[in-house]
Amino acid sequence: METQKSRVAVVTGGSSGIGLATVSTLLGRGHRVAFFGQNEEHVRTAQEELSARFGAGNLLARTVDLAKGAQIDQFFQAVEDHWSAPEILVCNAGISPKGPAGPVSFSEMPLAEWNAVLCVNLTGSMLCCQAVLAKMRGMGFGRIVFVGSIAGRTVPKVAGTAYAASKAALAGLARSLVAASAGHGITVNVVAPGRIMTAMTGPAESAVNQAALARIPARRFGTPDDVAAAIGFLASDQAGFINGAILDVNGGEFAPP
Structure with missing residues:
Protein backbone atom coordinates (compact mmCIF):
# COMPACT_ATOMS: atom_id res chain seq x y z
CA MET A 1 0.00 0.00 0.00
CA GLU A 2 1.23 3.48 -0.87
CA THR A 3 2.54 5.46 2.08
CA GLN A 4 0.15 8.12 3.36
CA LYS A 5 1.71 11.51 4.03
CA SER A 6 0.91 13.04 7.40
CA ARG A 7 -1.29 16.10 6.92
CA VAL A 8 -3.25 18.66 8.93
CA ALA A 9 -6.97 17.87 8.97
CA VAL A 10 -10.06 19.64 10.28
CA VAL A 11 -13.29 17.87 11.23
CA THR A 12 -16.36 19.92 12.08
CA GLY A 13 -18.78 18.40 14.58
CA GLY A 14 -15.97 16.09 15.69
CA SER A 15 -16.94 15.55 19.31
CA SER A 16 -19.49 12.76 18.84
CA GLY A 17 -20.95 10.23 16.44
CA ILE A 18 -19.65 10.19 12.86
CA GLY A 19 -17.43 13.19 13.51
CA LEU A 20 -15.70 11.57 16.48
CA ALA A 21 -15.15 8.35 14.53
CA THR A 22 -13.69 10.40 11.67
CA VAL A 23 -11.28 12.23 13.96
CA SER A 24 -10.16 8.87 15.35
CA THR A 25 -9.72 7.42 11.84
CA LEU A 26 -7.63 10.34 10.63
CA LEU A 27 -5.48 10.32 13.76
CA GLY A 28 -4.98 6.59 13.28
CA ARG A 29 -3.67 7.30 9.78
CA GLY A 30 -1.01 9.59 11.18
CA HIS A 31 -2.63 12.96 10.57
CA ARG A 32 -2.78 15.86 13.01
CA VAL A 33 -6.43 16.69 13.53
CA ALA A 34 -8.24 19.79 14.72
CA PHE A 35 -11.92 19.47 15.47
CA PHE A 36 -14.70 21.49 16.98
CA GLY A 37 -18.15 21.01 18.40
CA GLN A 38 -20.77 23.25 19.94
CA ASN A 39 -21.17 21.43 23.25
CA GLU A 40 -18.23 22.29 25.52
CA GLU A 41 -18.57 19.18 27.67
CA HIS A 42 -18.68 16.87 24.63
CA VAL A 43 -15.61 18.57 23.17
CA ARG A 44 -13.67 18.21 26.42
CA THR A 45 -14.60 14.53 26.81
CA ALA A 46 -13.63 13.74 23.22
CA GLN A 47 -10.35 15.61 23.58
CA GLU A 48 -9.41 13.66 26.70
CA GLU A 49 -10.29 10.31 25.13
CA LEU A 50 -8.46 10.97 21.86
CA SER A 51 -5.42 12.51 23.55
CA ALA A 52 -5.01 9.38 25.65
CA ARG A 53 -5.09 7.19 22.54
CA PHE A 54 -3.16 9.27 20.01
CA GLY A 55 -1.22 11.88 21.97
CA ALA A 56 -2.24 15.41 22.87
CA GLY A 57 0.28 16.87 20.43
CA ASN A 58 -1.64 15.47 17.46
CA LEU A 59 -4.94 17.03 18.46
CA LEU A 60 -6.49 20.47 18.68
CA ALA A 61 -10.05 20.86 20.03
CA ARG A 62 -12.25 23.93 20.29
CA THR A 63 -15.86 24.92 20.94
CA VAL A 64 -17.32 26.73 17.93
CA ASP A 65 -20.82 27.85 16.97
CA LEU A 66 -21.14 27.38 13.20
CA ALA A 67 -23.82 30.04 13.11
CA LYS A 68 -21.19 32.63 14.04
CA GLY A 69 -18.79 33.36 11.23
CA ALA A 70 -16.27 35.13 13.46
CA GLN A 71 -15.82 31.97 15.54
CA ILE A 72 -15.18 29.95 12.38
CA ASP A 73 -12.49 32.39 11.25
CA GLN A 74 -10.89 32.35 14.69
CA PHE A 75 -10.81 28.55 14.71
CA PHE A 76 -9.08 28.22 11.35
CA GLN A 77 -6.59 30.91 12.29
CA ALA A 78 -5.83 28.97 15.48
CA VAL A 79 -5.21 25.81 13.45
CA GLU A 80 -2.84 27.64 11.12
CA ASP A 81 -1.01 29.28 14.01
CA HIS A 82 -0.70 25.96 15.85
CA TRP A 83 0.39 23.81 12.88
CA SER A 84 -0.29 25.08 9.37
CA ALA A 85 -3.23 25.61 7.04
CA PRO A 86 -5.32 22.42 6.81
CA GLU A 87 -4.99 20.19 3.78
CA ILE A 88 -8.04 18.09 4.70
CA LEU A 89 -11.48 19.44 5.62
CA VAL A 90 -14.38 17.22 6.67
CA CYS A 91 -17.63 19.17 7.01
CA ASN A 92 -19.65 16.90 9.26
CA ALA A 93 -21.43 19.23 11.72
CA GLY A 94 -25.17 19.49 11.34
CA ILE A 95 -28.43 19.83 13.20
CA SER A 96 -31.74 18.03 12.67
CA PRO A 97 -34.47 19.47 14.90
CA LYS A 98 -37.17 17.05 16.02
CA GLY A 99 -39.92 17.07 18.59
CA PRO A 100 -41.31 14.12 20.59
CA ALA A 101 -43.28 13.03 17.51
CA GLY A 102 -40.42 13.61 15.09
CA PRO A 103 -39.81 16.52 12.72
CA VAL A 104 -42.53 19.09 12.18
CA SER A 105 -44.52 18.86 8.98
CA PHE A 106 -43.63 21.07 6.03
CA SER A 107 -46.75 23.20 6.42
CA GLU A 108 -46.08 23.82 10.12
CA MET A 109 -42.32 24.39 9.94
CA PRO A 110 -41.42 27.82 11.31
CA LEU A 111 -39.15 30.02 9.25
CA ALA A 112 -36.76 30.27 12.20
CA GLU A 113 -36.17 26.51 12.09
CA TRP A 114 -35.55 26.55 8.34
CA ASN A 115 -33.06 29.38 8.68
CA ALA A 116 -31.28 27.79 11.66
CA VAL A 117 -30.79 24.44 9.92
CA LEU A 118 -29.51 25.93 6.67
CA CYS A 119 -27.29 28.33 8.59
CA VAL A 120 -25.45 25.48 10.31
CA ASN A 121 -25.67 22.63 7.79
CA LEU A 122 -25.09 24.57 4.57
CA THR A 123 -23.83 28.08 5.24
CA GLY A 124 -21.50 26.84 7.98
CA SER A 125 -19.97 24.35 5.56
CA MET A 126 -19.58 27.04 2.93
CA LEU A 127 -17.78 29.34 5.38
CA CYS A 128 -15.40 26.55 6.38
CA CYS A 129 -14.58 25.97 2.72
CA GLN A 130 -13.97 29.67 2.19
CA ALA A 131 -11.53 29.55 5.10
CA VAL A 132 -9.40 26.81 3.50
CA LEU A 133 -9.78 26.85 -0.28
CA ALA A 134 -7.29 29.59 -1.15
CA LYS A 135 -4.65 28.00 1.07
CA MET A 136 -5.28 24.59 -0.48
CA ARG A 137 -4.89 26.09 -3.94
CA GLY A 138 -1.59 27.59 -2.88
CA MET A 139 -0.35 24.27 -1.50
CA GLY A 140 -1.43 22.36 -4.59
CA PHE A 141 -3.30 19.80 -2.53
CA GLY A 142 -6.62 19.54 -0.76
CA ARG A 143 -9.32 17.11 0.26
CA ILE A 144 -12.80 18.39 1.12
CA VAL A 145 -15.44 15.89 2.20
CA PHE A 146 -19.02 16.85 3.01
CA VAL A 147 -21.16 14.56 5.15
CA GLY A 148 -24.54 14.58 3.47
CA SER A 149 -27.41 12.18 4.11
CA ILE A 150 -29.68 9.65 2.49
CA ALA A 151 -32.37 12.25 3.22
CA GLY A 152 -30.74 14.46 0.61
CA ARG A 153 -30.63 11.66 -1.96
CA THR A 154 -34.17 10.31 -2.01
CA VAL A 155 -37.58 10.90 -0.43
CA PRO A 156 -36.78 11.44 3.28
CA LYS A 157 -38.34 8.86 5.60
CA VAL A 158 -37.33 10.35 8.94
CA ALA A 159 -35.67 13.75 8.45
CA GLY A 160 -37.43 17.09 8.34
CA THR A 161 -37.70 19.33 5.30
CA ALA A 162 -34.95 21.78 6.23
CA TYR A 163 -32.48 19.01 7.02
CA ALA A 164 -33.18 17.16 3.76
CA ALA A 165 -32.88 20.37 1.75
CA SER A 166 -29.62 21.36 3.44
CA LYS A 167 -28.03 17.99 2.84
CA ALA A 168 -29.14 17.90 -0.81
CA ALA A 169 -27.66 21.37 -1.27
CA LEU A 170 -24.23 20.15 -0.20
CA ALA A 171 -23.98 18.28 -3.50
CA GLY A 172 -24.44 21.54 -5.38
CA LEU A 173 -21.85 23.24 -3.19
CA ASN A 189 -16.74 14.81 -2.54
CA VAL A 190 -19.84 13.94 -0.51
CA VAL A 191 -20.45 10.94 1.73
CA ALA A 192 -24.17 10.27 2.22
CA PRO A 193 -24.87 8.04 5.24
CA GLY A 194 -28.04 6.09 5.76
CA ARG A 195 -29.32 4.98 9.16
CA ILE A 196 -26.27 5.18 11.43
CA MET A 197 -26.52 4.23 15.09
CA THR A 198 -25.51 7.26 17.15
CA ALA A 199 -26.97 9.00 20.17
CA MET A 200 -28.97 11.17 17.77
CA THR A 201 -30.81 8.21 16.20
CA GLY A 202 -31.94 6.73 19.52
CA PRO A 203 -32.27 3.08 20.55
CA ALA A 204 -32.23 0.38 17.89
CA GLU A 205 -35.47 -1.03 19.28
CA SER A 206 -37.50 2.11 18.54
CA ALA A 207 -40.29 1.87 15.99
CA VAL A 208 -38.57 4.37 13.70
CA ASN A 209 -35.32 2.43 13.72
CA GLN A 210 -36.99 -0.94 13.27
CA ALA A 211 -38.85 0.41 10.25
CA ALA A 212 -35.55 1.66 8.87
CA LEU A 213 -33.90 -1.71 9.47
CA ALA A 214 -36.58 -3.43 7.40
CA ARG A 215 -35.65 -1.20 4.45
CA ILE A 216 -31.91 -1.95 4.56
CA PRO A 217 -30.79 -4.89 2.37
CA ALA A 218 -27.63 -5.31 4.45
CA ARG A 219 -29.96 -6.17 7.34
CA ARG A 220 -28.07 -4.09 9.87
CA PHE A 221 -27.68 -0.48 10.92
CA GLY A 222 -24.60 1.45 9.98
CA THR A 223 -21.97 2.49 12.49
CA PRO A 224 -19.99 5.72 12.72
CA ASP A 225 -16.90 3.71 11.79
CA ASP A 226 -18.56 2.62 8.52
CA VAL A 227 -18.89 6.26 7.51
CA ALA A 228 -15.50 7.28 8.88
CA ALA A 229 -13.81 4.62 6.75
CA ALA A 230 -15.35 6.08 3.61
CA ILE A 231 -14.36 9.60 4.64
CA GLY A 232 -10.84 8.45 5.45
CA PHE A 233 -10.41 7.01 1.98
CA LEU A 234 -11.74 10.09 0.20
CA ALA A 235 -9.39 12.21 2.32
CA SER A 236 -6.39 10.09 1.38
CA ASP A 237 -3.67 10.69 -1.19
CA GLN A 238 -4.90 7.59 -3.03
CA ALA A 239 -8.31 9.14 -3.82
CA GLY A 240 -6.94 11.88 -6.05
CA PHE A 241 -9.01 10.91 -9.10
CA ILE A 242 -12.34 10.81 -7.26
CA ASN A 243 -13.80 14.28 -7.56
CA GLY A 244 -17.38 15.51 -7.43
CA ALA A 245 -18.71 12.11 -6.34
CA ILE A 246 -21.41 11.15 -3.88
CA LEU A 247 -20.60 7.97 -1.97
CA ASP A 248 -23.70 6.36 -0.47
CA VAL A 249 -23.03 4.53 2.82
CA ASN A 250 -26.44 3.09 3.58
CA GLY A 251 -26.37 -0.70 3.33
CA GLY A 252 -28.31 -0.59 0.06
CA GLU A 253 -31.35 1.30 1.36
CA PHE A 254 -30.92 3.75 -1.52
CA ALA A 255 -29.16 2.50 -4.65
CA PRO A 256 -29.06 5.11 -7.44
CA PRO A 257 -29.00 3.95 -11.07
Missing part, protein backbone atom coordinates in the same frame (compact mmCIF):
# COMPACT_ATOMS: atom_id res chain seq x y z
CA ALA A 174 -19.45 20.38 -3.88
CA ARG A 175 -19.89 20.71 -7.65
CA SER A 176 -19.22 24.44 -7.45
CA LEU A 177 -16.04 23.81 -5.48
CA VAL A 178 -14.90 21.19 -7.99
CA ALA A 179 -14.97 23.94 -10.61
CA ALA A 180 -13.42 26.55 -8.32
CA SER A 181 -10.48 24.30 -7.42
CA ALA A 182 -9.75 22.75 -10.81
CA GLY A 183 -6.09 22.21 -11.58
CA HIS A 184 -4.86 22.58 -8.00
CA GLY A 185 -4.78 18.99 -6.73
CA ILE A 186 -7.98 19.45 -4.73
CA THR A 187 -10.89 17.01 -4.64
CA VAL A 188 -14.37 17.67 -3.27
